[in-house]
Amino acid sequence: MLPPLxxxxxxxxGIQPPHLHPDYVGSIKRAPSRALVQIPxxxxxxxxxxxxxxxxxxxxxxxxxxxxxGQKIIVSGRVLDEDGKAVRNTLVEIWQANAAGRxxxxxxxxxxxxxxxxIGKGQLITDEEGRYQFxxxxxxxxxxxxxxxxxxxxxxxxxxFGPAFATRLVTQMxxxxxxxxxxxxxxxxxxxxxxxxxLISSFDWxxxxxxxxxxxxxxxxxxxxxxxxxxxxx
Amino acid sequence: MTHxxxxxxxxxxxxxxxxxxxxxxxxxxxxxxxxxxxxxxRAITIGGRVLDADRLPVSDAVIEIWQANSFGKxxHPEDVQxxxxxPGFTGFGRWATDANGTFSFRTIKPGPVPFSAETxxxxxxxxxxxxxxxxxxxxxxxxxxxxxxxxxxxxxNLVDPERRSTLLAQPDSSNPDSYIWNVILQGPDETVxxxx
Numbered sequence: 001m002l003p004p005l006x007x008x009x010x011x012x013x014g015i016q017p018p019h020l021h022p023d024y025v026g027s028i029k030r031a032p033s034r035a036l037v038q039i040p041x042x043x044x045x046x047x048x049x050x051x052x053x054x055x056x057x058x059x060x061x062x063x064x065x066x067x068x069x070g071q072k073i074i075v076s077g078r079v080l081d082e083d084g085k086a087v088r089n090t091l092v093e094i095w096q097a098n099a100a101g102r103x104x105x106x107x108x109x110x111x112x113x114x115x116x117x118x119i120g121k122g123q124l125i126t127d128e129e130g131r132y133q134f135x136x137x138x139x140x141x142x143x144x145x146x147x148x149x150x151x152x153x154x155x156x157x158x159x160x161f162g163p164a165f166a167t168r169l170v171t172q173m174x175x176x177x178x179x180x181x182x183x184x185x186x187x188x189x190x191x192x193x194x195x196x197x198x199l200i201s202s203f204d205w206x207x208x209x210x211x212x213x214x215x216x217x218x219x220x221x222x223x224x225x226x227x228x229x230x231x232x233x234x
Numbered sequence: 235m236t237h238x239x240x241x242x243x244x245x246x247x248x249x250x251x252x253x254x255x256x257x258x259x260x261x262x263x264x265x266x267x268x269x270x271x272x273x274x275x276r277a278i279t280i281g282g283r284v285l286d287a288d289r290l291p292v293s294d295a296v297i298e299i300w301q302a303n304s305f306g307k308x309x310h311p312e313d314v315q316x317x318x319x320x321p322g323f324t325g326f327g328r329w330a331t332d333a334n335g336t337f338s339f340r341t342i343k344p345g346p347v348p349f350s351a352e353t354x355x356x357x358x359x360x361x362x363x364x365x366x367x368x369x370x371x372x373x374x375x376x377x378x379x380x381x382x383x384x385x386x387x388x389x390x391n392l393v394d395p396e397r398r399s400t401l402l403a404q405p406d407s408s409n410p411d412s413y414i415w416n417v418i419l420q421g422p423d424e425t426v427x428x429x430x
Contacts (some may be wrong), residue, residue, distance in 0.1 A: 002314065002315065002348060002351050006312075010429075010430070011246055011248070012304060015246060016248050016369075016370050017250070017370055018250060018369060019368055019372070024367070024369065026251075026365045028287075028367075029286040029290075029367070029419075030286050030287070030292065030365060030368055030419050030420065031367070031420065031423070032420055032425075033424060034397075034424055034426075034427075036428070037392055037393055037426055037427070037428050038392075038428075038429050038430070039389050039392055039428050040388075040430065042349055042389070043308065043312075043313060043347050043348055043405065044302075044308075044347060044355070044358070044360050044375075045430050047300075047310035047312055047313050048300060049309075049325065050309055050310070050324055050326075051264055052324070053276065056262055057263035057375060061245030081244070082244050082246060082264075083244065084244045092258065093259045094259060095255065095260075103258060103288060104258055105255045107253075107254060107255075108254075108255060110286040118361060120258055121259045121262070122259075123262070123263075123270045133399055157252070157255075157259060159259060163312075164312075165257055165362075168371065169247065169249060170250065170251075170252050170364055171247055171248065172251075186250055186251055187250075189369040190248055190369075194245070195246075198238045198242075198245055198247050198248070199247065199248070199250065217390035219247075220247045221247045223246065224244075
């Protein structure tokens with residue numbers, strides 16, 4: 001006899017950004033036109049990949065011969081679930097543009113310099129309290145072709161697995177006070193302002209290192225469990 | 235705008251697009267051969283293309299798969315079934331499409347996993363698809379054409395019968411261990427995507 005499954009809470013309707021968001025032009029030919037088929041969570045959804053052997057470090061400023069150009073920053077926080085419980089031993093991957101707003105990628109042709117000392121990728125596993133910390137440089141804003149004079153606010157891409165297939169999350173972290181945020185179609189795909197604000201990091205004196213680096217904190221909340229275990233029924 | 239307010243301290247952090255440059259962060263953990271020495275089960279390949287509303291190849295998608303082993307057991311602590319594990323088999327794969335929108339995985343056909351205490355699901359592979367243009371991932375499943383367990387599968391039975399074939403990997407006529415499964419993002423024969 002198997003124990004009852006402990007499913008994850010569904011996000012409240014309208015919280016996640018929709019697949020079709022025409023202001024984000026890239027969605028128009030790629031978003032499904034049919035409604036998603038609602039299914040119950042099964043063992044397939046409440047399990048998920050084990051954390052892998054890491055291939056990268058958490059200090060993005062030490063991946064070249066010398067120091068990268070830009071404002072050195074510490075990005076840290078906790079990975080939690082919706083009940084405030086730590087999500088421990090889970091993989092966090094990040095990638096980002098350099099200080100000039102250029103990605104280390106062949107299809108990025110933005111006329112800004114590459115930095116030979118900055119590739120812009122990192123990995124770590126959260127600790128027993130769900131904590132993480134990366135050392136990096138503050139990414140620059142960069143232009144894109146979504147609409148005339150379109151610029152993305154500075155951001156760091158985050159990828160997390162959490163404990164289950166159901167908790168997989170790819171998102172972006174933004175910086176407080178960035179004047180481009182209110183105009184960003186990707187950010188504005190999230191309808192609720194309070195939900196958008198959850199993606200904006202906070203400047204933090206406690207993690208700011210004298211003479212070295214500014215601290216930004218960003219807590220990442222993944223889906224929590226339903227309060228009551230349920231027999232799985234279609 | 236500021237970070238979250240204290241009265242919603244544990245509000246969900248929602249999704250944003252993976253963008254066009256995910257390779258920077260993801261490539262170090264690309265893995266499209268899930269097999270390991272000594273792995274039990276029937277080795278298969280599953281390949282296909284990701285196509286957009288105009289049937290143009292999506293050259294910048296990343297596909298992740300999650301599956302049980304040949305006994306139908308997931309490498310996860312919440313799978314407490316009394317079934318053998320395969321040391322070294324994680325059940326996880328990640329691969330990006332190429333310029334033609336093509337991807338492929340080498341793995342083993344998973345066994346059936348439970349649906350409820352009394353019933354099983356047909357063998358399937360769980361799939362997440364990320365790409366520029368999608369603010370949230372797409373989730374779907376790969377089932378296997380011709381598997382006699384499909385007819386009783388509770389999840390497949392939630393899908394309009396006319397659309398079920400989009401979830402079925404088709405064996406290659408020349409090699410029954412090689413399956414073809416395409417992802418059509420939008421249009422009359424668009425792939426079924428799930429929410430849970």
